[in-house]
Amino acid sequence: MSVATTTVPGHAGEHHGEHHPAGILRWLTTTNHKDIGTMYLTFALTMFFVGGAMILAVRAELWQPGLQLMKPEFFNQLIGIHALVMIFAALMPAATGFANWQIPLMIGAPDMALPRVNNWGFWLLPPAAILLTLPFTLALFGIGDGALATGWTFYAPLSVQGGLGVDFAIFAVHILGVSSILGSINIIVTIFNMRAPGMTMMKLPLFAWGWLITAFLLIATIPVLAGAVTMLLTDRHFGTHFFDAAGGGDPILFQHLFWFFGHPEVYILLLPVWGLMPHVLATFSRKPIYGYKAQVYGFIGIGVLSVIVWAHHFFTVGMPVPALIYFMFSTMAISLPLAVLFFCWIATMWKGAMSFETPMLFATGFIVLFGIAGLTGLVLADVAADAQYHHSYFVVAHFHYALFAGGIMGVMTGVYYWLPKWTGHMYDEKLGKWHFWLTVVSFNLTFIPQFFLGLAGMPRRIPDYALQFTEFNMISTVAAFILGLSQLLFAYNIWKCVKGGPKASDKVWEGAEGLEWQLPSPPPYHSWETQPVVK
Amino acid sequence: MKTLVRLAQLLAALSPLPALADYKWNFPEPVTPIARDTLHIHNEFMLIITALFLVVFAIMIYSMVKHRKSLGHQPAKFTGPTGRIQWFWAFVPFAILLFIDFVLMGIPAVHAIIDMEDTKNKADMVLKVTGMQWKWQYEYPEAGVKFISTLSTPREQIENKAAKGEHYLLEVDNPVVLPVGKKVRVLLTSTDVIHTWWVPQFGVKRDAIPGFLRETWVKIEKPGIYRGQCAELCGKDHGYMPVEVHAVPEPEYLAWLDKKKSEQAAAAGGADRAWSKDELLAKGKEVYEKQCAVCHQPEGQGLPPAFPALKGSKIVNGPLLSPAGKIIADSHVDRVMNGKAGTAMQAFKNTLSDVELASVITFERNALGNSKGDMIQPAQIKSLR
Amino acid sequence: MNANFTEAELAQRRTASRRMAWLIGAVVLAIYIIGFFFKRG
Numbered sequence: 001m002s003v004a005t006t007t008v009p010g011h012a013g014e015h016h017g018e019h020h021p022a023g024i025l026r027w028l029t030t031t032n033h034k035d036i037g038t039m040y041l042t043f044a045l046t047m048f049f050v051g052g053a054m055i056l057a058v059r060a061e062l063w064q065p066g067l068q069l070m071k072p073e074f075f076n077q078l079i080g081i082h083a084l085v086m087i088f089a090a091l092m093p094a095a096t097g098f099a100n101w102q103i104p105l106m107i108g109a110p111d112m113a114l115p116r117v118n119n120w121g122f123w124l125l126p127p128a129a130i131l132l133t134l135p136f137t138l139a140l141f142g143i144g145d146g147a148l149a150t151g152w153t154f155y156a157p158l159s160v161q162g163g164l165g166v167d168f169a170i171f172a173v174h175i176l177g178v179s180s181i182l183g184s185i186n187i188i189v190t191i192f193n194m195r196a197p198g199m200t201m202m203k204l205p206l207f208a209w210g211w212l213i214t215a216f217l218l219i220a221t222i223p224v225l226a227g228a229v230t231m232l233l234t235d236r237h238f239g240t241h242f243f244d245a246a247g248g249g250d251p252i253l254f255q256h257l258f259w260f261f262g263h264p265e266v267y268i269l270l271l272p273v274w275g276l277m278p279h280v281l282a283t284f285s286r287k288p289i290y291g292y293k294a295q296v297y298g299f300i301g302i303g304v305l306s307v308i309v310w311a312h313h314f315f316t317v318g319m320p321v322p323a324l325i326y327f328m329f330s331t332m333a334i335s336l337p338l339a340v341l342f343f344c345w346i347a348t349m350w351k352g353a354m355s356f357e358t359p360m361l362f363a364t365g366f367i368v369l370f371g372i373a374g375l376t377g378l379v380l381a382d383v384a385a386d387a388q389y390h391h392s393y394f395v396v397a398h399f400h401y402a403l404f405a406g407g408i409m410g411v412m413t414g415v416y417y418w419l420p421k422w423t424g425h426m427y428d429e430k431l432g433k434w435h436f437w438l439t440v441v442s443f444n445l446t447f448i449p450q451f452f453l454g455l456a457g458m459p460r461r462i463p464d465y466a467l468q469f470t471e472f473n474m475i476s477t478v479a480a481f482i483l484g485l486s487q488l489l490f491a492y493n494i495w496k497c498v499k500g501g502p503k504a505s506d507k508v509w510e511g512a513e514g515l516e517w518q519l520p521s522p523p524p525y526h527s528w529e530t531q532p533v534v535k
Numbered sequence: 536m537k538t539l540v541r542l543a544q545l546l547a548a549l550s551p552l553p554a555l556a557d558y559k560w561n562f563p564e565p566v567t568p569i570a571r572d573t574l575h576i577h578n579e580f581m582l583i584i585t586a587l588f589l590v591v592f593a594i595m596i597y598s599m600v601k602h603r604k605s606l607g608h609q610p611a612k613f614t615g616p617t618g619r620i621q622w623f624w625a626f627v628p629f630a631i632l633l634f635i636d637f638v639l640m641g642i643p644a645v646h647a648i649i650d651m652e653d654t655k656n657k658a659d660m661v662l663k664v665t666g667m668q669w670k671w672q673y674e675y676p677e678a679g680v681k682f683i684s685t686l687s688t689p690r691e692q693i694e695n696k697a698a699k700g701e702h703y704l705l706e707v708d709n710p711v712v713l714p715v716g717k718k719v720r721v722l723l724t725s726t727d728v729i730h731t732w733w734v735p736q737f738g739v740k741r742d743a744i745p746g747f748l749r750e751t752w753v754k755i756e757k758p759g760i761y762r763g764q765c766a767e768l769c770g771k772d773h774g775y776m777p778v779e780v781h782a783v784p785e786p787e788y789l790a791w792l793d794k795k796k797s798e799q800a801a802a803a804g805g806a807d808r809a810w811s812k813d814e815l816l817a818k819g820k821e822v823y824e825k826q827c828a829v830c831h832q833p834e835g836q837g838l839p840p841a842f843p844a845l846k847g848s849k850i851v852n853g854p855l856l857s858p859a860g861k862i863i864a865d866s867h868v869d870r871v872m873n874g875k876a877g878t879a880m881q882a883f884k885n886t887l888s889d890v891e892l893a894s895v896i897t898f899e900r901n902a903l904g905n906s907k908g909d910m911i912q913p914a915q916i917k918s919l920r
Numbered sequence: 921m922n923a924n925f926t927e928a929e930l931a932q933r934r935t936a937s938r939r940m941a942w943l944i945g946a947v948v949l950a951i952y953i954i955g956f957f958f959k960r961g
Contacts, residue, residue: 245746
């Protein structure tokens with residue numbers, strides 16, 4: 001994606017980062033928000049395929065009962081690293097890539113406020129990804145026993161018992177955390193200080209609002225995760241007993257700390273997407289966004305609620321009845337601000353003049369499938385029924401509706417929506433539609449059977465299963481491979497669009513509104529040399 | 536839209552519906568009051584959310600079909616509700632949702648929680664469940680009966696070298712037996728990592744946490760065999776630690792309990808007599824295969840680095856006891872009896888009898904490629920405890 | 921339309937951003953450190 005770097009002659013010399021070096025050095029030293037955004041997105045796409053390959057190996061093992069391809073130890077490593085890679089190295093960097101590219105364009109700023117911090121934020125990621133996956137390779141040479149095998153949740157005391165893969169994962173999480181914090185700080189200060197004259201907070205594009213809340217959630221929760229894994233590290237190597245009952249500690253403390261981060265993390269992944277949706281829906285409905293203020297308050301409401309509901313991730317540990325009831329009702333309360341968002345999305349479409357280009361297809365697909373995630377989340381909040389759903393495939397299906405249909409399909413919406421702006425070329429519409437339909441159908445065929453598996457009693461994270469679960473697992477595996485292979489169309493379409501294609505106009509979409517569409521496609525190397533005024 | 540319809544037709548034609556006709560689409564048959572309650576709540580909630588889903592997306596799909604540019608629909612300009620009536624209708628969905636959340640779903644849920652956590656009232660008996668990597672120990676404190684329950688599916692079936700049996704992965708050597716119609720208070724703990732005890736037909740799932748006691752209860756209403764699995768990732772053989780409960784009428788239960796008691800007494804009695812080396816080796820092989828081979832492997836080669844080899848191991852081939860007949864720190868006997876903190880090696884003195892400990896130690900020192908030649912008697916173990 | 925940020929104003933905004941960034945960084949560090957003193961009751 002190196003096309004999007006046109007410089008405007010005569011302007012390039014006036015600001016920082018002027019005569020950028022060529023080749024690899026340019027990318028290593030760049031402080032340009034577009035270059036960094038491009039690197040984030042490329043990294044995210046690469047890791048999306050790495051994480052996907054891991055889970056396809058898992059699905060292949062689950063094709064039928066018995067152990068065919070791998071040992072249970074290796075299976076456990078794959079599921080945990082799949083989750084960490086997808087969350088921290090695919091979805092989060094993709095969202096940060098969007099923020100880097102779009103926020104300065106959308107708020108009329110020349111660049112991010114802290115360009116050098118921005119560079120660091122990105123270049124911490126590749127080493128972290130290497131740390132996370134290196135133990136797989138080391139094990140091939142007989143060093144250690146492979147990667148983190150506890151699932152992505154690191155639960156003590158299993159993680160205290162684990163091999164060097166746990167230490168690698170702890171350091172990887174620390175580095176990823178620092179990267180997220182740097183990115184968040186930059187986004188917050190950019191939004192607060194660099195808005196164009198006349199753009200008040202209540203005129204801020206919703207995408208920027210969604211990211212602002214995400215950034216605050218990251219600031220509040222990443223240090224807690226970092227603290228929890230540091231305590232784990234000292235438990236492992238320096239004889240502290242934070243999580244060891246024999247030394248006066250408590251294994252459940254770890255779960256509280258982890259999910260104090262882990263639940264907001266879900267909204268960290270989703271808020272940027274929720275911010276993006278109204279823009280796309282308004283564009284393709286050729287109608288203004290419905291309920292702007294309601295959506296802003298909805299974001300804030302969800303942000304606040306997200307940090308007070310964490311214990312619903314472990315109802316089965318045995319909590320006092322009042323705690324169970326509190327966490328159940330506070331979790332159910334999230335459905336209200338979320339319903340505000342759904343209401344506004346549908347009301348934005350209502351009585352518009354809709355057309356269904358690929359971004360709109362993904363956006364509507366997102367609304368329906370994310371609806372399933374929300375509704376199943378509502379029943380999961382019920383403690384009594386949760387006893388049956390918890391730790392089963394029902395939960396696996398639920399959070400893939402939230403994070404694949406909600407998160408990843410949301411990111412795909414954004415990519416198709418903004419790619420013409422970034423590259424100056426239109427993507428291949430026909431290929432995009434094929435990608436959408438293949439993704440939606442195979443996604444549902446992969447995960448609907450998992451709802452039924454969970455209800456029938458199949459626990460998650462098992463490499464082998466009882467005979468009664470065979471048919472549904474087979475369907476799920478076949479569909480997962482179709483889902484995985486369809487994503488190659490996505491990568492190919494992006495590649496094709498970067499290389500060339502029909503010229504995109506400045507506005508790109510007939511119904512597009514907002515500052516970013518006033519710039520040429522692709523935008524100049526330094527966006528908004530001249531500040532626009534927002535009325 | 537046309538593409539969508541065509542795809543749906545294609546899928547309907549291809550889907551293997553006949554093969555799935557007798558498949559389970561919902562919870563298995565409930566056999567405890569809690570499970571019945573849970574199934575009822577679940578069914579009700581599923582209807583509610585399905586209704587919500589259909590109503591909301593019917594509106595959306597109506598809009599997607601009608602308000603299209605290709606049909607020449609002109610876009611409206613509104614950005615929010617205008618006028619009292621619109622504001623009223625904008626709030627209606629939220630009032631309905633509030634009602635569904637906190638009344639329709641909330642009230643039955645609160646009742647169910649209170650019922651579920653009521654473990655102590657009118658409990659007829661106690662069953663203590665201890666999770667350990669990768670088996671369950673069951674204890675009947677009132678009767679003084681205690682035993683370990685491990686997977687009985689043969690290795691060949693897992694490795695696809697033999698046809699899989701009907702209860703593949705859901706069968707154990709020593710099932711836990713419970714009387715029908717009695718309220719059983721289940722206490723849970725663990726010796727190593729967190730496990731979760733789950734039998735879907737009982738509707739309860741509770742974590743077994745090392746160093747803490749958690750509880751739940753079951754009152755089985757129907758005799759039968761009920762199967763479940765560990766539900767919390769607990770290491771490499773997490774998928775291989777099933778739960779098998781036999782629910783029987785009370786007289787049958789009492790008879791079983793008596794039989795277990797006398798078996799246990801016989802085993803304990805063996806501790807006081809002197810055992811021959813061959814007896815110890817035979818018994819030790821049996822114990823090794825059940826307790827140790829999962830990690831240290833059938834031939835003792837281990838799975839380094841997490842599970843060290845016993846074959847040629849320095850610890851196994853070290854001295855047995857100190858000259859005074861005491862345990863040497865970090866020796867073979869110490870390791871087997873007291874385990875090693877922070878690893879999967881547990882303290883087997885808590886779960887194995889004197890005879891089992893003596894025989895397995897003797898076996899490890901004289902088999903698996905080791906030939907120390909020495910032996911330890913059950914009576915010695917007894918005095919070392 | 922073209923009410924440019926002057927170089928001076930841009931510089932001032934960058935300084936404000938830097939100051940704010942340090943402040944948030946300090947908050948992050950504080951949350952991290954306070955975490956170690958948590959005990960479950």
